[in-house]
Amino acid sequence: MTSTTDGDLAWDVEVDVVVLGMGAAGSAAAIEAHEAGCSVIVLEKMPPGREGGNTRVSGGAWWHNVDPERAAVYLRSLCGDYPVSEPVVKAWAEETSHNTEWVEKKLGVTTDQVRGAFEDGAGMPVEFPELEGSDVYGGQIAVDGKLGNSRLFKALARGLEERGIDVRMATPAKTLVQDPHTSEVIGVEATAKDGSPLRIAARRGVVLATGGFEANPHMVRDFLRLPHSVQWGSPGNTGDGHKMAMKAGADLWHMDNMMAIEGLRVPGHESGMYARFSFRQGFIHVDTDGKRCVDELPRTGHGTAWVNGQYEHVPQRRVHVVFDEATRLSGPISPNPDMLPVGWSLLVDGYAWSADNSVEIDNGWIHRGETLEELAEKIEVNPDVLVRTVARWNAACANGEDEQFGRRADTLEALGEGPYYAFTSGPMLGWTNGGPRRDENCRVLDPFGEPIPGLFAAGSVSSTYSWGKDGGFHIGDALAFGRIAGRNASTRTAMTGQAGQPTHAGGSR
Structure with a gap:
């Protein structure tokens, strides 16, 4: 001192x-x-x-x-x-x-x-x-x-x-x-x-x-x-x-x-950008081994949710977020200022996310693959594992029940036709x-x-x-x-x- x-x-x-x-x-x-x-x-x-x-x-x-x-x-x-x-x-x-x-x-x-x-x-x-x-x-x-x-x-x-x-x-x-x-x-x-x-x-x-x-x-x-x-x-x-x-x-x-919240680090910006699928929920979170690893949409408060029989921080791990073409086209995965005018990148840097996510894909912030195998190579996970993971997810959606992690039935959106997309979520710290x-x-x-x-x-x-x-x-x-x-x-x-x-x-x- x-x-x-x-x-x-x-x-x-x-x-x-x-x-x-x-x-x-x-x-x-x-x-x-x-x-x-x-x-x-x-x-x-x-x-x-x-x-x-x-x-x-x-x-x-x-x-x-x-x-x-x-x-x-x-x-x-x-x-x-x-x-x-x-x-x-x-x-x-x-x-x-x-x-x-x-x-x-x-x-x-x-x-x-x-x-x-x-x-x-x-x-x-x-x-x-x-x-x-x-x-x-x-x-x-x-x-x-x-x-x-x-x-x-x-x-x-x-x-x-x-x-x-x-x-x-x-x-x-x-x-x-x-x-x-x-x-x-x-x-x-x-x-x-x-x-x-x-x-x-x-x-x-x-x-x-x-x-x-x-x-x-x-x-x-x-x-x-x-x-x-x-x-x-x-x-x-x-x-x-x-x-x-x-x-x-x-x-x-x-x-x-x-x-913490879901978000991604992007080149040229000091702070990350919020990733929230507001229009369609055809996405899953996979770990570095290509396997689905969490309930992506637990009922959460500001940073905690009831998980595994207790209140835990969510999210609390880095994951790859994988989604399909229909979800990509449904609307911006990061809210625009007219949707939710919060965040450093929006209000200080003045960034507005593109309506169909195409600009961010062109920028390389979001990976794109014509097939799941191609996407897997880009996010460095085993292609066979990712294909099986998506197939298991789609079967759960067809059955109306997520037996793995208990994601709510009303959020079960199967991943449809390619191309497919992915980005890596931090997690991003709000406070x-x-x-x-x-x-x-x-x-x-x-x-x-x-x-x-x-x-x-x-x-x-x-x-x-x-x-x-x-x-x-x-x-x-x-x-x-x-x-x-x-x-x-x-x-x-x-x-x-x-x-x-x-x-x-x-x-x-």
């Missing part, structure tokens, strides 16, 4: 609260600290046009919490065998119920229920209706009632600008500065946009809101055991806040938790969930459960979720605990003194 005393380090800037990251959590923290009368600086790693973390490219919706008491029950159910401390559960359950009020009041926007992106006018359904407490789920709320197109991010960015909060883009934080005697976090060392060192004193606290580590292949391999993944969101989510927190003495929690352990007041804890003075965390750098999560939970958690972090950082006094009274309830205060 960088150790210093106030007398032997020249600060370039001194403020009350330093916030690292400009996503939902960081923006909410900065706005709350500013509203409390604090001077605030937000340091954003990415340059203009690429700022905002996954919030920028997410659906931007938060779940509608209709009853905090039942919300606590639902969260406990979703945690399953990986419980979160009760004070954190209760703070989450209470604070997420204030998200809509806070967004409308503080950001001055209109919100409404989201209607299903792929459903005709239906509200977004609960993903785990079988779990106790799921009755609390009241759908999802978003700016203007619409998913994507960076609506929430833009509203948050306006909120920062209208308040005159100092936001410095292309300014990554490098390390936390701690007092050598007390370990109190008293500032941040960063690199300014021009490449020069920047030292900022934080008189009251530093809020880590730096996002996950899904774009850091080493951390993904070490903590998630995924050697071939690709990130869906910001390529800036490389675990910077995790590293700074660990160097400062932080404990970690649920580092093995994540949300990682683990990070520095924090308490209900967003104070980062050391391995002995003691707060590291002056250090707070919120958002995907340290999300609440230890296992299961429902739709709108990531944004909901970031907004809620971002506010808590901002409020508690603003009330804290520097050591030699004592922290202000922590507070975590009441989203519009």
Whole structure:
């Protein structure tokens, strides 16, 4: 850690609260600290046009919490065998119920229920209706009632600008500065946009809101055991806040938790592209041996499904996705912006997938073979095995039952005439969930459960979720605990003194 005393380090800037990251959590923290009368600086790693973390490219919706008491029950159910401390559960359950009020009041926007992106006018359904407490789920709320197109991010960015909060883009934080005697976090060392060192004193606290580590292949391999993944969101989510927190003495929690989706890595794009067969389901997943290996369409929530008698992460392995000509012609396998305007490649890179997948085939992103044997050679699997695999699948479709993996009968689409196609699915990481352990007041804890003075965390750098999560939970958690972090950082006094009274309830205060 960088150790210093106030007398032997020249600060370039001194403020009350330093916030690292400009996503939902960081923006909410900065706005709350500013509203409390604090001077605030937000340091954003990415340059203009690429700022905002996954919030920028997410659906931007938060779940509608209709009853905090039942919300606590639902969260406990979703945690399953990986419980979160009760004070954190209760703070989450209470604070997420204030998200809509806070967004409308503080950001001055209109919100409404989201209607299903792929459903005709239906509200977004609960993903785990079988779990106790799921009755609390009241759908999802978003700016203007619409998913994507960076609506929430833009509203948050306006909120920062209208308040005159100092936001410095292309300014990554490098390390936390701690007092050598007390370990109190008293500032941040960063690199300014021009490449020069920047030292900022934080008189009251530093809020880590730096996002996950899904774009850091080493951390993904070490903590998630995924050697071939690709990130869906910001390529800036490389675990910077995790590293700074660990160097400062932080404990970690649920580092093995994540949300993955089907997606493929493509040349020329930093982040992957979502692969979702929305129009026809004539496809199967095969392993490197050419054999079908999973139920391709389990009833899943955001990253977990009931598989093999328990809730498991899905998807959690790299597979070859094989499909036929009829499926290829039925519509884009990756949603276009007019279907689902989310994802880094769509919203930042501006890529729109072709309607019949032909451009991507011509680009070589999708392999093509006139026969299954030819396709097998291209994806390097045994041709005879792949032919037998497809024949077995087609027989299951004809019988109306998948005896291998129990795929739902209404999704059994046989693979018809060639040509045939395949691509390799990562899996693709939407979010990682683990990070520095924090308490209900967003104070980062050391391995002995003691707060590291002056250090707070919120958002995907340290999300609440230890296992299961429902739709709108990531944004909901970031907004809620971002506010808590901002409020508690603003009330804290520097050591030699004592922290202000922590507070975590009441989203519009």
